[in-house]
Every structure is written in C-alpha cells, then in structure tokens.
Amino acid sequence: MIHATPLRVLANIIACLLLSVIFLTLPAVMAARAAVTIQEVRSAGGITAWLVEDYTVPIVAIRFAFPGGSTQDPVGKEGLANLMSGLFDEGAGELDSDSFQERLDDAGAELSFSAGRDDFYGSMRVLADQRPDAFDLLRLAITMPRFDQGPVERIRSQIVAGIVAGARDPDRAAQVAWSRAIYGDHPYARRIEGTEATLASITRDDLRTQHRRLFARSKLRIGVVGAIDAETLKVELDRIFGDLPAEPELSPVDRADLKLGQEIGIDYDLPQTSLRLAYPGIERKDPQFFAAYLMNEILGGGTFSSRLFEEVRERRGLAYSVGSTLVNNEYSSALVISTATRSDRAAETLEVIRREVARMAAEGPTEAELAAAKKYVVGAYAINNLNSSSSIAATLVELQLDGLGIDYIERRAALINAVKLDEARAAAERLLSAEPAVMVVGPVAPRGG
Numbered sequence: 001m002i003h004a005t006p007l008r009v010l011a012n013i014i015a016c017l018l019l020s021v022i023f024l025t026l027p028a029v030m031a032a033r034a035a036v037t038i039q040e041v042r043s044a045g046g047i048t049a050w051l052v053e054d055y056t057v058p059i060v061a062i063r064f065a066f067p068g069g070s071t072q073d074p075v076g077k078e079g080l081a082n083l084m085s086g087l088f089d090e091g092a093g094e095l096d097s098d099s100f101q102e103r104l105d106d107a108g109a110e111l112s113f114s115a116g117r118d119d120f121y122g123s124m125r126v127l128a129d130q131r132p133d134a135f136d137l138l139r140l141a142i143t144m145p146r147f148d149q150g151p152v153e154r155i156r157s158q159i160v161a162g163i164v165a166g167a168r169d170p171d172r173a174a175q176v177a178w179s180r181a182i183y184g185d186h187p188y189a190r191r192i193e194g195t196e197a198t199l200a201s202i203t204r205d206d207l208r209t210q211h212r213r214l215f216a217r218s219k220l221r222i223g224v225v226g227a228i229d230a231e232t233l234k235v236e237l238d239r240i241f242g243d244l245p246a247e248p249e250l251s252p253v254d255r256a257d258l259k260l261g262q263e264i265g266i267d268y269d270l271p272q273t274s275l276r277l278a279y280p281g282i283e284r285k286d287p288q289f290f291a292a293y294l295m296n297e298i299l300g301g302g303t304f305s306s307r308l309f310e311e312v313r314e315r316r317g318l319a320y321s322v323g324s325t326l327v328n329n330e331y332s333s334a335l336v337i338s339t340a341t342r343s344d345r346a347a348e349t350l351e352v353i354r355r356e357v358a359r360m361a362a363e364g365p366t367e368a369e370l371a372a373a374k375k376y377v378v379g380a381y382a383i384n385n386l387n388s389s390s391s392i393a394a395t396l397v398e399l400q401l402d403g404l405g406i407d408y409i410e411r412r413a414a415l416i417n418a419v420k421l422d423e424a425r426a427a428a429e430r431l432l433s434a435e436p437a438v439m440v441v442g443p444v445a446p447r448g449g
Contacts (some may be wrong), residue, residue: 184256
C-alpha cells in the first residue's frame with residue numbers, strides 16, 4: 001500500500017473541506033436560479049452531451065449511462081455488472097490500484113460507478129482547476145480498466161460478505177422472494193449482486209468481455225453541470241469517450257409480464273409485519289402518465305397528505321409510514337404500496353389499504369385533491385431534482401434515457417396542469433382495478449381483502 005506524505009494528506013484534507021463547503025452551499029445557489037438552461041453539445045467525434053453551464057462555484061459534475069445493467073449478465077454469472085462497477089477505480093492503463101487512487105486523491109475528485117437493472121452509470125465531481133487531471137483518470141477508467149486479480153478478489157469478497165450478511169436480513173430475503181414471485185424467469189427476478197456461486201464463476205475474461213459489450217458510444221447518455229463551456233466540453237467528450245467502440249453488443253430483453261393476483265408469505269418471527277402490494281403500472285411515455293402520477297400522489301405518494309397516510313397512520317395509528325410509488329423500469333412498470341405495522345394488526349392494515357385502493361379505483365380523486373397534488377408536484381421538482389450539480393447532471397441523464405426532450409423541464413408544469421379530473425379518475429380505474437400481488441413478511445399469513 002502506498003502511503004501519502006504528510007503534505008499530501010494535508011492537501012487532500014483541505015481539498016475535501018473545500019469541496020464539502022461548496023457542495024453544502026450549492027443547493028441554495030441552485031435553488032435561487034430562475035431556470036436551468038440546457039445546451040446540447042456534440043463533439044467532433046459525434047458524442048452528445050447535455051450541458052448546464054454554471055460558474056457560481058468552481059466545480060464540474062459529469063454523469064453518464066451506458067445501456068445494459070444486470071439484465072445483460074449471462075445466465076450463471078449473475079452479479080457480473082455489479083462486480084465490474086466496483087473495479088473502475090482499482091487500476092487503469094499504466095496505473096495499478098494504489099497508483100490510480102493516489103492520483104485520484106491528488107486531483108481531489110470523486111469518482112463512482114454503479115450497475116442498475118437496465119443501465120450502467122458513472123459519475124465524477126471535481127474542482128474546475130483540477131478537471132484536466134481528473135478527466136484523464138476518468139478516460140483511463142472507462143477505456144482501459146485493468147481488472148487486476150487482487151482487486152477483483154477483494155471486491156468479490158466484499159460483495160459475498162454482503163450477501164452472507166443479507167441472508168440473515170428478513171427485508172433482504174423478502175426482496176429476493178418478491179422479485180422471483182413478481183418477475184418469474186425474467187432477468188429482473190435475478191439478484192443484481194448475484195449469489196456466492198455465480199460470483200465465484202466470474203473470471204477476469206468475463207469482466208473484460210462485459211466491459212467491451214456494454215461500454216460503447218452510440219447509446220451513451222451524458223449530463224454535465226458546472227464551470228465548463230461547450231467548446232471545452234466537446235474536446236473533453238472525445239478525449240474521455242472517443243476510444244470506445246461505436247456500438248454495444250446487447251442481448252435482447254423481453255418485457256416482463258408481472259405476476260399479479262398472488263399472495264406471498266415470508267414467515268419470520270418479527271414484532272413488525274411488512275406489507276407490499278403491486279398493481280399494474282404505466283410506462284413513462286404513456287399519454288396518461290401524468291394523470292397516473294398525480295393520482296398516485298393523492299393515493300400514497302404524498303408523504304403527509306395522501307389518503308393512505310391519513311387512513312393508515314393518522315386515523316388508526318397502524319403504521320409510522322405508508323406510501324405508494326410508480327416504479328418504472330425499461331421492461332416493466334408497476335404501482336407499489338408498502339408499509340410496516342404491528343404483527344397483530346397486519347390483517348387490519350392490509351384491509352384498510354385495499355379498501356382505500358378500491359375507493360380510489362371506483363371514485364378517483366376529488367377536484368380539490370387534484371389541485372393540491374398539481375401544486376406540490378410542480379413546486380417540488382426543483383427541490384428534488386435540481387438542488388445540486390450532481391442531481392442536475394443525474395436528471396439530465398435520466399431525461400435522455402426516458403426520451404423526454406431537452407425542453408422537458410420547461411414543459412413539465414404545463415403538462416401537469418393540463419391533467420383533467422376525468423383523466424386522473426380514468427388512470428385510477430386503469431391501474432387499481434386489478435387484483436394485486438400481496439406480500440406479507442412476518443408471522444401473519446397473507447389474506448385477501
């Protein structure tokens with residue numbers, strides 16, 4: 001292990017403190033901005049990024065996504081993408097793990113990678129004057145990861161340790177059972193982190209092959225925020241990503257057929273029982289999406305103002321929290337309700353939830369509820385999605401992945417305010433009339449309502 005000199009340690013501490021101050025003050029700065037101006041930047045090599053220039057603070061944040069996450073793991077090698085995500089700062093090019101991380105510390109940069117179900121993400125934050133050195137390390141990590149055996153074994157062992165620990169966690173066991181029951185033999189049913197057996201089968205050649213298959217230019221989505229202009233970014237895009245293959249080698253993935261209308265019981269001797277219900281969802285590009293989104297806000301999405309919160313917590317004290325959310329993946333969508341309650345009141349809680357869902361399906365929201373939901377959903381967007389350079393960069397990438405257009409942030413309020421009451425009621429009937437999948441984790445067996 002290479003140890004930093006006292007001067008380097010002091011310099012790193014100062015750089016980290018400076019970054020911390022900047023990142024803590026940036027949300028207030030961003031919130032004060034009247035609008036986010038997004039530019040589409042296209043490099044000479046044909047690489048496209050969305051850019052928000054901001055020189056208020058001297059930092060640059062970049063976020064990017066390659067299509068193909070854990071759904072691209074070969075059968076028998078589940079966990080491959082997740083394992084790979086932990087290795088990009090463990091050596092690249094001529095730099096072994098210690099040398100790479102020392103250089104990263106010298107640049108004062110934050111670098112991270114993660115594998116989702118559908119996409120593989122990466123991000124970096126760095127002070128603007130350290131950008132050239134930091135972006136050079138990012139280029140090495142993306143184009144020439146080493147996958148040395150030592151780091152591979154270390155990261156693999158860390159993941160396995162998490163799997164072993166998770167086997168004793170009722171919530172983790174329940175999530176695994178839920179995915180298998182809901183998704184059947186679809187890749188979404190598999191564990192992103194893999195299993196002890198599948199991880200043991202992964203070789204360095206598997207990592208190299210998966211890197212070559214997923215990391216390509218044509219479907220790459222990039223968001224950049226901060227103290228960098230468009231012309232400089234064009235050059236950096238080609239420098240960082242230009243050596244990647246043109247096209248990814250993705251295996252086709254079918255849409256998931258959700259297995260609703262079933263009851264899943266996970267028997268644990270716990271003082272609390274967890275409940276989860278899944279109903280049909282709605283795709284992000286569906287014309288009724290915002291009608292469904294607002295309806296869900298009224299049903300359970302609003303933390304302290306929803307019907308479920310009022311009926312389950314406020315009136316009956318059955319749970320500390322209860323909520324619903326629209327889950328949108330590339331190959332499936334669902335509306336999911338979840339809560340936890342005392343085991344002796346689980347049946348009552350489930351009955352209350354199902355009754356409120358049935359009422360929403362039959363009657364839909366009221367005009368007053370819809371107006372309040374619109375006001376909140378419009379106002380909360382900037383707080384939740386535009387409150388820091390990193391969150392803005394992430395939002396830019398997600399907008400590209402969803403195909404919503406570079407002017408979406410400008411159009412969003414009008415789209416929400418255009419939703420009519422009969423549309424929200426139609427969305428409620430469409431999503432909530434089906435018999436849900438119900439999972440009960442605890443000593444109370446699931447039962448119909």
